[in-house]
Amino acid sequence: MALERLDAVVIGASIEGLVAAALLAKAGRTVTVVERESASVPLGAGRDGIISVATARALDLTEFGLRFVAPPPVAGISGGRALVLWPDAHATRASIAAFSPRDAEATDAFQARIARAAVRNDGPSALAWLTSGAGEPYDRMSFRLSSIARILDEAFDNDLLKGVWAQGAVAGTGASPAATGSGVLLARSWMLAGVTPDSGYRFVAGGQTRLRQALLDQLKHYNNADVRFATEASEIVAERDVIQGVTLADGGTMRAPIVISSLAPGRNREMLTGFRRPPPTDGTTRINVSPALIKLTLGTLPDFPGLDAATLTSGAIVRLDPSIARLTRAHGAFSERALAPEPCIDMRLSPRAGTENKQRWDMFVAMTYLPLMTNEGPWAGNRRDRLRTLCVRAINAMAPSFGATIEAAEILHPGESETVMDPKGVTALNAMAALDLTGVPEYRAASADQLVKGLTVLDPSIYASEGDAGILAAHAILGGRAKAGADA
């Protein structure tokens, strides 16, 4: 039985986990990342790579081949027409104007309002908000506590435009656009979209796969860091509430005074042994969101009425007939842990690299409000087939020739819980936004909760994968300032 002494063990090669590991390694600590999956499993395949500027700077990621790119255009298609939000504001206004000149006019004011809501600030206290509610800082808080639906209804007339925004805000979460408190997600999605240079986040070329590779390359660069794939941690070992290390599924042990975990909070508690009092449970029943993606191989370029081929092949995110009403109905089905008959779908096309003669395309299809566990059990067998059929049928309803272009299909990431934000996470995000002790990103400092001394949880039900949680955890451990922007 191998016995190793390290400064820190990181459970899970998530983006946040790798960021924390790299920062600790950079500071001279010996650190090992253990990842259950093998190196060949394409973690994060098909997903956007978004990194906070602070993280990218702290790790010199551009030295390791990371390139920033413009955010992808986002299109909504409905009734044979497409509305596209481009990275370029003029192009966006022109596209919206074709649907509603008034909404095109209102776009700048709306963006400005979101920008104010997303800003990091010391706002009013809850009590001050309740008793006043008027004026700039109060509006910021009102925005976060309001619902996505109400904010969009206030700003715009066109349902397709509202649907495009709303679906982006709730994607990957379990929150309904009609629920109060979901406004914070609109601010969050706007911030992460990196539309303006000062939002603090950037898209990276090659998506999450490339971002992960850059982080792995950086870790390789340090002699004191190691990443072990196909290595599953089975126990988090504490003695008298102090972390001692982890036990591996193969029987090995890694001793370390610090364990950083990006597993779900409930899973950490199950794995934790040797504490005197049971750590507090939140006791809630969570309906987690599945991050599943359906990857379709297309033999020919599909034709979406109203959307030109250039936009489709530019890497645009294409939303299928998005609307707040459709999202609300789908959320109802999600609450029943069922598949919505009209799924809310994001599609993304990318050319498949290869030496074949025939050009093929990968189409990544993501469904919003996919329950991690269905009411009939976990994702397996014919439930997976049904999911694929449902998606293809929904796309066919918009683009009748679509089904004929499919050569192969596979489902990625079903049953993972590592990269989702669930309703409880949204609630937590809101509680902090309401408190306004911090702005949206800094919230994460407070939630990197320590169940026992030496354990840091990068709660995947709250964090996205843009490096903030990792940087905060590392700074807390190294005694630095627990602020995302501290290094910026």
Added chain:
Amino acid sequence: MRSSPANSDVDVVVIGGGVNGLICAAYLAQSKRRVVVVEALDRLGGACATAELVAGHRVSAITHLLGPLDASVVKTLRLQRFGLQLTAKQMATVALSPDGRHIVLDGDLRHTAQSLTPHSPLDAKAWAPFDARYRKAVGPLERWVQSPPGGPLEHAARSSLFPTRSAARPGAVLDAELADFLGGSIADFLDAEFETPLLKGVMAFDAVLGSALGPRSQGTAFLGALRSALDGEASEGLVHPQGGAGAFVTALAKSADAAGVRTRLKSRVARLLFDGDRVAGVELANGEAIHAPVVVSSLDPKSTLLTLGAGRHLPFGLKRTLASWRTDGCISKVNLALSGIPTFKGLDRRSMRERLVICPSIEYLDRAFAAYEQGKFSPDPALEITIPSTHDASLAAANHHVLSAYVLYTPYTLASGGWDKAKTDLIARVGATLRQYAPDLPDLILAADVFTPPDIERLAGGKGGHWHGGDLTLDQLGPLRPASGLSRHETPVAGLFLCGAGTHPCGGVTGINGRNAAEAVLAGAVAQGAP
């Protein structure tokens, strides 16, 4: 345009003869204002009405429990002198359990703990400390519900409202608790406190009652706190007037009449009249004009400001905010006439007088909400039930009874089919649900009636059939009810005020809205030196 002969002597026109309109009118008349109430329907009271379901069985048609009713309103308007007799007040809530292990929430810590013991000794023990902590946290809100927040940043006014902390120092302990309420869901809040599903079910029920939010929606913890605050010391609690909700209106109308209020029925307001940027009265649908320097509307804020011609006096942003104001009702009312007293398992005769709730767990409520989100109603509806004939003999003949039930999460618009076809089904689902608690009940049913949100809209005149005049959600509460800057009953139109359920704090026959609106009118008059 014809001129009304009564024109020259009117100080205030109140639009809408619902409870808040009448209360506002009566308060103003007591302060020597000459007030005319114009009501579109042929009766006063709005959602407060008593109707005959079938010969010899009378029941509060829509609103069945009044309140939490503010005690000062009853006293100032001398409603008891004008015939108001409460056959029940400070009504307890009984959370029904199919096996008879009901949980009693009546403000008596010992009772509640006793009823909790068979479910969970742990929760029984936790109840009293929880109650103390919760009351302390909600305490500041008891004063908050009493007077409208917002307007210009009046630090002095604010710190006198909350003397426990200065407005300039954020992040006090009290704030942290309130912030938790603001951001959190009632489900998360209760899951952290208790383990008994029935207890959590009934408490979550009370939090979401009257809002189109689920128990896991953010902000519902605050709605629970709001309800507790309304039920505070200044309140008579939930009450039942002898003769039903209509009897309350009768007493109120007499009080208003005695104070000099004139009421005009079948007088729908077509539009507001203006003198420059000031309101100058109303024009009725028949063309008659009633001139007055002050108009107070008890209609919902959206209808008042967007449909009566005030639009051109409003800033554009405000118009957008009001246009997106949510008014779709989500509660239906089922009334049953019974040929005898039903037997609820384990429920004594005394407890049948209380407010009975069927909501066995948060999950039950969540399923009903999931159906609502999909434009359906749940086959297992969550219910608030009263059997008023157990304490009010005027409603039904001897040994006969009437049962009244709110059904939560019934959409204004059904996703498929319409309400006409679905009503029978809804009554059947309510009957089947009641059968699980009172097996003999379905056999006693003589007649049944249902009021869906569209029915309530038609009968009570409130847009969307929402008896709060606008959904109870964080973005439509407190400083944002009905919009930032409009929360103190005033509007951007000089002389035009709001007094309906869509103002602070909410609907539900508390009396607070009408009273506060009258105070705002009088304060405005003092400020301007008129009338």
